[in-house]
Amino acid sequence: MIAQLIFFLLFIAAITLFIKNVRKIIRNINLGLPVDRSDRKAERWKIMFKVAFGQTKMFARPIPAILHFTVYAGFIIINIEVLEIIIDGLFGTHRILAPILGLFYNFIIASFEWLALGVILACIVFLIRRNAINLRRFSGLEMTKWPKSDANLILIIEILLMSAFLKMNAADFQLQQMASAHYVAAGAFPVSSMFASMMPQNEGSLILIERICWWFHIIGIFAFLNYLPYSKHLHIVLAFPNTWFSKLEPKGELNNMPTVTNEVKAMLDPSYLVPPTNAPARFGAKDVNDLSWKSLMEAYTCTECGRCTSECPANITGKLLSPRKIMMDTRDRLTELGNNIDIHGKDHIDGKSLLDNYISREEIWACTSCNACTMACPVNIDPLAIILELRRYIVMEESKAPASLNTMFGNVENNGAPWKYSPADRLNWGKEG
Amino acid sequence: MIAENPSDSQTSHLTPQTSVLHIPTMAELRAKGEHPDILFWVGCMGSYDERAQKITKDICKILNHVGMKYAVLGIEESCTGDPAKRSGNEFLFQMQAMINIQVLDGYQVKKIVTACPHCFNTLKNEYPTLGGHYEVIHHSQLIQQLINEGKIRTEGGESFKGKKITFHDPCYLGRGNNIYEAPRRALEVLDAELVEMKRCKTTGLCCGAGGGQMFKEPEHGKKDINIERIEEAMETKSEVIAAACPFCMTMLSDGVKNFNQENGIKVLDIAEITASANGL
Incomplete structure (x- = not known):
């Protein structure tokens, strides 16, 4: 009874804390500017199904894709077991689903076991890839201490959770063989039964091991749930909405700013009346709250895999720009802004901004807008949208474009071409054969 | 007018066309009360860059060869605004776009072919919300279509x-x-x-x-x-x-x-x- 009460309190605490942090993240995302991404719903569901559920974009690199798919399938399917654990925990039952599901129960427990083994093996390979083989994708300027330990921590936690799960089953299997009172014969244990010989043979020790692993497993899951909001691992949740809200226009198309359209129309036609709008305070973005909410959601979705950066022509040729860093900086700054609101209230100004304090001008001017990053991202994140907004701020609010670009602007404005040629000479190429 | 070469490519491809190209402009066609099938948007590179001018002329030759009635805007063409937009100068981009749309609509242009993927992308994707609606193709698509139709071999x-x-x-x-x-x-x-x-x-x-x-x-x-x-x-x-x-x-x-x-x-x-x- 005490165990049930403790379980109940832990369960409520874990859920409450998680909801609190999720609400904070939603609030932070809503600091972004509005953008409508609710059209063409059928297409959106399709993209989400393909890209997030089916992980189609991951398969551009087959080895990590297969490993990742194993962990992903393990995560989704083993959650059914978590449901059972929670019911057992709350009501003091044991393997409550066994009598309900009958023979099918044996099948699912057996498949959980194989998946758990697969997850452990995949995570070990991932750890080796990250720490022993020097893959360029996992290094780089932005891969500082915390992102690296975050990645390792996730993998280690997953290995521990799955190990506890298998050890719990191994003890349970032994107890079932002994026909121990509470341990009804239920489930099939193709993996953990292999370790049965390593288990102690007396009933008391087996029960102790089974209970410790059971508690470790479920407390671990509660803890992991609450680690998510602080970690890049949040992608397991946000990958789904993030792909649903994908940009559906061709990648080459960059949005036209409606506020500018009004001003240009008024400039060309003095009789044009600019419709009143709650126009944003500035053109482009200096800080994260000048970006769209979608860009901010993307920052929380990014799991720092670095596929974008490894395909970025600027990064490949040694420039400072790294699309992954653009996303990580955006998230870090947004977290900071959120913390400011929590501590000092929503009008607090800390004198910092995304541009300059996090992302340097040298980085954003190195972009060729080639869309290699957006194509490479397995969850359809768009770093180019952020880069463009920062450029817009620098050009339209500060007039601080690089001098050569200012020359180009001047030429387009005066000659209708980016170079200093006379518009009257535009057809000279056609004059003589 | 050489631009209105007979479309019989069966025979015309055998005669090398050494004649000086005449490049028809929209203004010229309008003066004659004519309308081309397609507008060839040359682009700044194609107009001014010496290397790209060669490509421009070859596209005109292909258009002539298949007898497609085309015209260019000539001195009425202006930068689409692509480099300005991508560099963050949305004002300049939209100014260019609105001016170009006025010119294009003035000639009631329906279909555009362009030799520059940047012009192509901008005209096709970014002009519509500013009021410019055209069917835009890149010259690779035109060539593909002509090959598929058997018009060029x-x-x-x-x-x-x-x-x-x-x-x-x-x-x-x-x-x-x-x-x-x-x-x-x-x-x-x-x-x-x-x-x-x-x-x-x-x-x-x-x-x-x-x-x-x-x-x-x-x-x-x-x-x-x-x-x-x-x-x-x-x-x-x-x-x-x-x-x-x-x-x-x-x-x-x-x-x-x-x-x-x-x-x-x-x-x-x-x-x-x-x-x-x-x-x-």
């Missing part, structure tokens, strides 16, 4: 048979607008040996000119992007690097020159290859 000109050719995907054609097959179609009909670079199609490496980079010095780094790309192209041991964008043309040609390979490796636009294969 690879006869009567330079033979590319068995030659190793690699195609460099322009970002704004490939990833930007999902056009990967049209330019390759123009090369497939040559009976040449088409080889792909390691990074091609969706993973094609940029030439380094997009996003305003054409007009500024690159940021500090290990090497220039076009050098990285040319190294990859050279790995394929191709005799011809095929391009479909005037900006890529400049970057790739510079890259080839950087390795003193301009005698061994030719950088040619697919329009030039098509024109040359047909003896135009």
Whole structure:
């Protein structure tokens, strides 16, 4: 009874804390500017199904894709077991689903076991890839201490959770063989039964091991749930909405700013009346709250895999720009802004901004807008949208474009071409054969 | 008017067209009360850049050859605003767009072909919400269509048979607008040996000119992007690097020159290859 009460309190605490942090993240995302991404719903569901559920974009690199798919399938399917654990925990039952599901129960427990083994093996390979083989994708300027330990921590936690799960089953299997009172014969244990010989043979020790692993497993899951909001691992949740809200226009198309359209129309036609709008305070973005909410959601979705950066022509040729860093900086700054609101209230100004304090001008001017990053991202994140907004701020609010670009602007404005040629000479190429 | 060459390509492809090209303008056609089937949007590179002018002329030759009634805007054409937009100058972009839309609508233009993927992308994708609605195609799509319709073949000109050719995907054609097959179609009909670079199609490496980079010095780094790309192209041991964008043309040609390979490796636009294969 005490165990049930403790379980109940832990369960409520874990859920409450998680909801609190999720609400904070939603609030932070809503600091972004509005953008409508609710059209063409059928297409959106399709993209989400393909890209997030089916992980189609991951398969551009087959080895990590297969490993990742194993962990992903393990995560989704083993959650059914978590449901059972929670019911057992709350009501003091044991393997409550066994009598309900009958023979099918044996099948699912057996498949959980194989998946758990697969997850452990995949995570070990991932750890080796990250720490022993020097893959360029996992290094780089932005891969500082915390992102690296975050990645390792996730993998280690997953290995521990799955190990506890298998050890719990191994003890349970032994107890079932002994026909121990509470341990009804239920489930099939193709993996953990292999370790049965390593288990102690007396009933008391087996029960102790089974209970410790059971508690470790479920407390671990509660803890992991609450680690998510602080970690890049949040992608397991946000990958789904993030792909649903994908940009559906061709990648080459960059949005036209409606506020500018009004001003240009008024400039060309003095009789044009600019419709009143709650126009944003500035053109482009200096800080994260000048970006769209979608860009901010993307920052929380990014799991720092670095596929974008490894395909970025600027990064490949040694420039400072790294699309992954653009996303990580955006998230870090947004977290900071959120913390400011929590501590000092929503009008607090800390004198910092995304541009300059996090992302340097040298980085954003190195972009060729080639869309290699957006194509490479397995969850359809768009770093180019952020880069463009920062450029817009620098050009339209500060007039601080690089001098050569200012020359180009001047030429387009005066000659209708980016170079200093006379518009009257535009057809000279056609004059003589 | 030479522009209204009879469309009988069955016979006309046998006679090399040495005559001086006459380039019809929209203004000229309007004065005659005529309307072209398609507007050829030349673009700034195609108008002013010496290398790109050659591509422009070859496209005109192809249009003449198949007897398509076309016209250019000539001195009424102005930058689409692409480099300004991508550099963050949305004001200048929209100014250019509105002015161009006024001109295009003034001539009741319905269909546009352009030799520049940047112009193509901007006209096709970014003009509609500003009021400019046109059917826009890139010249690779036009060539693909003409090949499929049997209007152009690879006869009567330079033979590319068995030659190793690699195609460099322009970002704004490939990833930007999902056009990967049209330019390759123009090369497939040559009976040449088409080889792909390691990074091609969706993973094609940029030439380094997009996003305003054409007009500024690159940021500090290990090497220039076009050098990285040319190294990859050279790995394929191709005799011809095929391009479909005037900006890529400049970057790739510079890259080839950087390795003193301009005698061994030719950088040619697919329009030039098509024109040359047909003896135009």
